[in-house]
Amino acid sequence: VMPTFSQLANPSSIPAAASKALVDIAPDEPHAANLWRVHWYNGANRTSRIDVPGYLVLPEALTGVKAPIVVLLGRRFPMIGAHKVLPAYSALAAQLVTGRFDPEQQKAIWPSTGNYCRGGVSVSRVLGCRGVAVLPEGMSRERFEWLEKWVAHPDDIVRTPGTESNVKEIYDKCAELARDPQNVILNQFSAFSNYIIHYACTGSAAEQAFLAFNGSSQRRLAAFVSATGSAGTIAAGDYLKARHGTKIAAVEALECPTMLNNGYGEHNIQGIGDKHIPFIHNVMNTDVVVGVSDRVTDSLNLLFGSDVGRKYLQGRQKLDGKLVAAFADVGISGFANIVASIKLAKQFHYGPDDVIVTVATDSASLYDSERDSYRAKHFPSFDEVNAGEIFGSCLTSIATDNVVELTDQLRRQVFNLGYYTWVEQQGVSVEDFERRRHQSFWNGLVSSLPEWDRLIEDFNVEAFGPQYKTEMAGKAKS
Numbered sequence: 001v002m003p004t005f006s007q008l009a010n011p012s013s014i015p016a017a018a019s020k021a022l023v024d025i026a027p028d029e030p031h032a033a034n035l036w037r038v039h040w041y042n043g044a045n046r047t048s049r050i051d052v053p054g055y056l057v058l059p060e061a062l063t064g065v066k067a068p069i070v071v072l073l074g075r076r077f078p079m080i081g082a083h084k085v086l087p088a089y090s091a092l093a094a095q096l097v098t099g100r101f102d103p104e105q106q107k108a109i110w111p112s113t114g115n116y117c118r119g120g121v122s123v124s125r126v127l128g129c130r131g132v133a134v135l136p137e138g139m140s141r142e143r144f145e146w147l148e149k150w151v152a153h154p155d156d157i158v159r160t161p162g163t164e165s166n167v168k169e170i171y172d173k174c175a176e177l178a179r180d181p182q183n184v185i186l187n188q189f190s191a192f193s194n195y196i197i198h199y200a201c202t203g204s205a206a207e208q209a210f211l212a213f214n215g216s217s218q219r220r221l222a223a224f225v226s227a228t229g230s231a232g233t234i235a236a237g238d239y240l241k242a243r244h245g246t247k248i249a250a251v252e253a254l255e256c257p258t259m260l261n262n263g264y265g266e267h268n269i270q271g272i273g274d275k276h277i278p279f280i281h282n283v284m285n286t287d288v289v290v291g292v293s294d295r296v297t298d299s300l301n302l303l304f305g306s307d308v309g310r311k312y313l314q315g316r317q318k319l320d321g322k323l324v325a326a327f328a329d330v331g332i333s334g335f336a337n338i339v340a341s342i343k344l345a346k347q348f349h350y351g352p353d354d355v356i357v358t359v360a361t362d363s364a365s366l367y368d369s370e371r372d373s374y375r376a377k378h379f380p381s382f383d384e385v386n387a388g389e390i391f392g393s394c395l396t397s398i399a400t401d402n403v404v405e406l407t408d409q410l411r412r413q414v415f416n417l418g419y420y421t422w423v424e425q426q427g428v429s430v431e432d433f434e435r436r437r438h439q440s441f442w443n444g445l446v447s448s449l450p451e452w453d454r455l456i457e458d459f460n461v462e463a464f465g466p467q468y469k470t471e472m473a474g475k476a477k478s
Contacts, residue, residue, distance in 0.1 A: 001032075001460050001472065002093055002127075004453040008039045008086070009200040011049055015472040022047070027078040030150065032126040037078040038089050040205035046076050052212040053205040056326050056360075058338065062319060064396030067222065067350035069341045070209055072202070075329040075363040079122040080115065080146070082331075082362035083202070087232045088119030090197035091186040092127065097455040101184050103129040107156075109177050109185045110134060111170045114143045114270055115362055116188045116230065121150050132156045132183070134173055138163030140270055141369040165256045165266050165275050171426065190279035190422070192445055194232035199446055203239025206357045210244075214355065220244065222354035225290070225341045227251040227272040227333050228259075231281030233359055238285055238442060240357070247287045247348075251340040254291035254402055259414050268294040268370065269336045277418035279428070282442050284411050288347075290340040291402030298374045299390045300335040302382065305364050305371050312387035332367050334360030339398060347403045 007013050014036055021033045027046035037046070040053035054076050058069040074083030092108060095101035101108065107130045110120030117133035124131025133147050137159035147157050158177075160169040167189070177183045188194050210221045221244040224237040228250045237248030252259055253267035256275060264275050269292070277283065303309035304327040313319045330338070337358040345356060364371075379386050404410070415437060422428040435441050461468050 001464055001468070002096075002456050003036055003038070004456045005090065005197055005200055005449055006453050008089075008197070009204050011039045011041045017472050019049070028081070030079070030122065030125050034078040034126065035089060035123070038086055039201060040072065040076075040083070042076040042078070044076070046078065053209050055209040055213070056323070056329075057213060059323075061317065062323070062395065063338075063342050063345070064398075065342055065345040065350065066352045067345040067354045067356055068213070068219075068352070069338065069345070070213055070355060070357045071330070071334065071338065072206060072209055072357070072359045073329045074334075074359060074361045079126075080118040081365070082115040082119070083233070083359070084112075084115035084361065085119035085122060086201060087188055087191070087194040087197055087230070088116055088123045088186075090193040091188065091191045092120070092123050092129065093456060094191070094193040094452065095184065095186065096127070097452075097459040101129070103127065106182050106184050107132050109174060109183050111174050111185065111187055111189075113167070113170075113229075113272075114139045118143065118146055118150070120186060121147060121156070125150060125152070130156070132158060132177075134158045134160060134170055134177070136160050136162045136166050136170070140367055142366045163266060163268070165253075165264070167276055168421075168425070188230040188232060189276075190426070192280055193452075194230060195235045195280040195282075195442075196445055196449060196452065198232045198235040199239050200449055202233055202236035202359070206236050206240060206359075207243065210355055210357055217353075219353045219355050221246050221357060222348075222350055223247040223249055223288075223341070223344055223356045225249045225251060225337050225344060225356060225358040227269070227336055227340075228278065228281060229272040229333075231278035233361070234281065234286070238282055238446075241285065247344075248285060249288040249290055249340060249344050250281075250286050251290050251292055251336055253336070254293040257291050257402070258417070259289045260291050260402060260404060262413075262417060268332070269297050270332050270367070270370070272333055272336065276421040277414060279418065279422050279436070281418075282436070282439075283415040283418070284437055285439060285442070286411065286414075287406055288344060289404045289406060289414075290343055292336045292339045292343075296339055296394045296398070297332045297335040298370070299394050300339070301332055301364065301367055301371050302375055302379065303387055303390045303394075304330070305368070306375070306382060308382055308384060309387045309390075312384045312391070316384065316388065317391065327364065329363050330360040331362040331364055332370065333362070339394065342395065342398055343400050343403050346398075347400045
């Protein structure tokens with residue numbers, strides 16, 4: 001039985017029978033019941049369900065800015081320990097309930113820079129489909145180790161040339177694979193299910209975390225900050241802007257400044273593939289672009305992930321030990337979002353009543369090998385002096401360079417850049433490309449959510465049998 005998108009946005013509506021089925025299922029077990037954990041409301045143990053999404057609040061002592069920064073924790077999602085399993089589920093569910101995917105004959109192809117393809121492989125496996133991961137060969141060792149345990153066959157891991165920025169090479173391989181009608185490409189960069197699920201689920205989760213932190217105070221939800229990647233997560237900003245007037249800040253690697261400067265290059269902020277504008281990015285509703293260097297994120301990964309760094313943070317900076325330990329739930333792209341949030345707060349002079357919400361997509365455990373490699377290359381004898389230098393230069397004293405507020409003209413420039421990927425390379429019609437320029441298009445996507453829920457419910461009845469509605473009646477109480 002598959003959960004509806006609305007049930008994942010509001011897990012209190014999950015049927016009691018589905019919740020009961022989870023009792024003896026471990027969160028990383030390849031079991032279909034774990035689909036009911038594909039939401040933001042898992043507890044720290046990743047098995048229980050809580051009323052408010054898990055989040056961290058970063059204080060001024062850590063960030064150097066008065067504005068509180070609230071960080072949603074993607075690590076608590078099941079099977080892959082990252083929130084990318086959410087759009088992966090939405091993509092395959094949309095294919096199944098519309099009859100566009102035959103699980104007995106076809107393979108689901110998941111183009112990604114790491115986490116989305118892991119989510120796709122896990123969702124494929126638990127739904128009885130064959131999933132194929134397509135990702136750059138230069139991604140972290142931990143990603144490949146996970147994939148090797150989950151795929152049905154070693155050939156279901158397809159390595160493409162390059163690293164984080166080499167998205168076109170992924171597209172080229174998918175175009176080759178698509179010549180076989182048994183291969184169905186579930187492209188996160190162009191699948192509007194990715195936008196819809198994040199708007200509904202991540203948007204409402206960010207709002208609930210803000211409200212829980214805010215309490216009875218008069219603080220405002222000033223900004224939502226997200227690396228673009230596939231531009232799914234940043235759809236939550238559209239949800240928040242509609243309800244709170246929130247600014248939407250898009251983050252990218254300074255070494256590959258696609259939006260900032262129509263630029264190109266290589267970087268190591270894993271999880272935010274670039275050199276193009278994703279088809280599902282609502283560019284005309286984005287307010288700010290922030291560039292963050294991978295030197296900064298790699299340094300912070302070392303600072304918070306090493307014994308020397310943690311000792312410095314608690315001993316010299318007097319940071320709470322629980323807060324420092326909680327950074328085990330923050331991976332490299334999470335650090336990029338945090339640094340961008342700090343830069344944004346400085347640029348717009350945000351104060352204690354201006355709350356910024358951002359996301360830690362995955363955890364530090366996916367980057368142990370990256371941390372070791374960075375330390376060996378740059379800090380062969382990493383000590384507290386080095387830790388202090390990183391703390392100052394990458395957090396409290398980070399500069400506000402490469403923060404650009406988008407005017408209408410600049411938005412159009414960024415939007416138009418997508419033409420070369422989607423019309424010239426990927427064969428999208430000019431009409432379909434252009435219609436995304438208007439907010440009525442995106443509002444229409446959001447309004448389709450109830451119809452997707454209905455299709456999933458109808459699919460469940462057909463797949464499960466006439467006893468489905470009786471079995472799944474009632475709502476879970478805990």
